[in-house]
Amino acid sequence: MVASNYGAKFYVMVVCAVFLLTSDLVLAKSRTPISDAETRQKKNDCYSDIESGLWGEQCTSSTIAKENCALRCLSPICYELIYESDPVRLEEGEKDFTRSSEYKYCMHRASIGESLDGIRGSFDH
Numbered sequence: 347m348v349a350s351n352y353g354a355k356f357y358v359m360v361v362c363a364v365f366l367l368t369s370d371l372v373l374a375k376s377r378t379p380i381s382d383a384e385t386r387q388k389k390n391d392c393y394s395d396i397e398s399g400l401w402g403e404q405c406t407s408s409t410i411a412k413e414n415c416a417l418r419c420l421s422p423i424c425y426e427l428i429y430e431s432d433p434v435r436l437e438e439g440e441k442d443f444t445r446s447s448e449y450k451y452c453m454h455r456a457s458i459g460e461s462l463d464g465i466r467g468s469f470d471h
Contacts, residue, residue, distance in 0.1 A: 380457035385420070385450075392419035417449065424452035427466055444469045 396405045396415050405415035418425040428449045447469040455462055 377458055379454050385453060389416055389420050392416045395419065421449075421453050421456060423456060423462065424449050427452055427462055 393412070393416055395401060396412055396419070399406075401415045401419065405411055414425075414429065417429060428445050448465055448467075451468065452462055452465045455465065
């Protein structure tokens with residue numbers, strides 16, 4: 347049982363590594379910004395992976411945990427920049443509009459290969 351558990355964890359790590367290495371590189375080569383429809387589709391794919399257990403139990407423990415994992419899956423670099431130091435800690439149904447806007451702006455900039463400098467805090471009022 348222990349050996350198969352390590353195999354499953356290794357498989358998840360390999361899948362994540364491949365995704366991390368290719369997602370931002372593919373996005374960075376395009377000069378067309380990612381569309382809302384593409385973002386929705388990719389996020390739905392992330393939710394499917396989370397639901398299937400590829401992201402581990404920590405990603406299915408709550409709706410907020412699932413959302414954090416989906417954001418990390420959708421764009422690891424933007425998640426790291428906007429949320430990593432302080433993951434979403436909202437009550438059910440609440441929305442952090444500032445960080446949500448920063449994340450979306452980050453996704454836009456990353457998709458066309460622009461620098462991500464100055465994104466954090468760009469929507470503070």
